[in-house]
Amino acid sequence: MCREKYEISMPHRFCQICKQPLVARYDLTKGIDKSVLNERPLNMWRYKEVLPILNDQNIVSLGEGMTPIIDLDSLNTQLGTRRLQVKDEAGNPTGSFKARGLSMAVSKAKELGITEFCIPTAGNAGSALSAYVSRMGGVSHVYMPETTPSVFKIDCEIMGAQVTKVPGSIKDAGAAMVSENIEGKWWDVTTLKEPFRLEGKKTMGYEIAEQMDWSLPDVIIYPTGGGTGLIGIWKAFLEMKELGWITKLPSRMVAVQTSGCNPIVKAFLKKSDHAPLFDNPAVTIANGLRVPKAFGDRLIMTTIYESEGYAIDVSDAEIREGMALCAQKEGLFLCPEGGAVLKAAFILKENGYIKSSDHVLLLNTGSAYKYIENM
Numbered sequence: 001m002c003r004e005k006y007e008i009s010m011p012h013r014f015c016q017i018c019k020q021p022l023v024a025r026y027d028l029t030k031g032i033d034k035s036v037l038n039e040r041p042l043n044m045w046r047y048k049e050v051l052p053i054l055n056d057q058n059i060v061s062l063g064e065g066m067t068p069i070i071d072l073d074s075l076n077t078q079l080g081t082r083r084l085q086v087k088d089e090a091g092n093p094t095g096s097f098k099a100r101g102l103s104m105a106v107s108k109a110k111e112l113g114i115t116e117f118c119i120p121t122a123g124n125a126g127s128a129l130s131a132y133v134s135r136m137g138g139v140s141h142v143y144m145p146e147t148t149p150s151v152f153k154i155d156c157e158i159m160g161a162q163v164t165k166v167p168g169s170i171k172d173a174g175a176a177m178v179s180e181n182i183e184g185k186w187w188d189v190t191t192l193k194e195p196f197r198l199e200g201k202k203t204m205g206y207e208i209a210e211q212m213d214w215s216l217p218d219v220i221i222y223p224t225g226g227g228t229g230l231i232g233i234w235k236a237f238l239e240m241k242e243l244g245w246i247t248k249l250p251s252r253m254v255a256v257q258t259s260g261c262n263p264i265v266k267a268f269l270k271k272s273d274h275a276p277l278f279d280n281p282a283v284t285i286a287n288g289l290r291v292p293k294a295f296g297d298r299l300i301m302t303t304i305y306e307s308e309g310y311a312i313d314v315s316d317a318e319i320r321e322g323m324a325l326c327a328q329k330e331g332l333f334l335c336p337e338g339g340a341v342l343k344a345a346f347i348l349k350e351n352g353y354i355k356s357s358d359h360v361l362l363l364n365t366g367s368a369y370k371y372i373e374n375m
Contacts, residue, residue: 001298008052011112013194021296022195024052028242037210042066044100044203050239052199058111060136062093064103065203069211074329079349083359087208089366094127096366097204097229102128104200105189110136118186120174122225122287123152124366129189130159141186143173147283149373169281171292191226192296201228205236208361209246216251218358221344223337223365224255224264225291227300234303253309255300256344258284258316261292264300268311274298285316285374286336288365310353318343336371338364
């Protein structure tokens with residue numbers, strides 16, 4: 001935010017001057033021909049020229065990335081748009097898009113000589129950190145709200161993580177973690193409090209462009225808690241535009257939250273550049289959306305405004321409706337966050353934000369099967 005620069009060879013978290021997230025920038029002036037992708041494996045590491053790992057030997061991977069984009073023809077007929085698709089992140093290692101960010105963060109930490117980590121999580125991020133840290137031979141400390149489905153705790157523990165359940169929301173889990181991470185003895189990979197998870201998440205944007213033959217959809221609808229995926233996809237689009245890989249103006253980015261925890265929506269309605277702390281967030285079946293204060297709120301708001309996007313909330317009843325609709329019409333079992341974005345698409349079509357001529361892409365961020373307790 002303040003334009004201060006930091007050296008990539010040293011471990012840094014957020015900016016010590018303005019206390020805002022650090023963002024990795026690349027020298028794109030020499031250009032990169034996208035033909036370099038032709039012979040590379042179909043995973044997120046194919047975009048290595050715009051990723052922060054300097055030595056491939058430091059990559060800690062379980063095969064994350066290049067998830068499918070699926071046409072939703074029956075739902076599109078009902079919605080009434082030019083095309084409706086979903087990018088399904090459920091097939092990633094540990095069952096969610098969090099694999100991308102944590103694979104990147106752990107890989108860069110390995111490159112910097114870091115082996116012990118901590119994270120507050122609503123579930124999926126803890127699963128991903130535990131897996132990648134186990135693979136690299138490190139130690140992870142995971143803090144999660146008591147309301148987190150037990151499958152996530154089991155998932156983390158079987159990977160060898162030390163798990164602590166905390167009363168309250170992910171904000172309370174983060175506070176408990178900070179109180180025990182004395183003098184920063186563990187590397188904190190809280191969303192956007194280090195710069196590399198974002199670089200993993202942005203690979204969704206590169207994949208969307210490549211899978212669509214470098215022609216982007218008109219609208220992308222994304223479930224937004226910490227917001228790294230929303231910010232990352234937009235970052236990827238801006239990088240690709242600078243590289244000349246895409247020529248069409250990037251997609252309009254829509255953030256979806258729950259009505260019981262909607263700080264980004266409140267900020268959007270007020271045209272604010274930051275989001276307030278949301279007091280007493282309601283328990284929801286969409287655990288990943290119960291984030292009362294995103295550390296990267298300014299980056300989220302910038303993404304929405306720059307893209308001429310939107311922010312909208314839905315209730316748990318509407319989330320269930322979206323999940324059931326997609327399952328019965330398309331045979332695709334969305335996670336609750338995915339159900340939220342589908343329901344949001346119908347509301348946005350009704351209020352006129354989405355047009356009949358639009359090509360709409362939804363993001364299903366994880367596997368529904370981890371949420372069975374919630375259902």
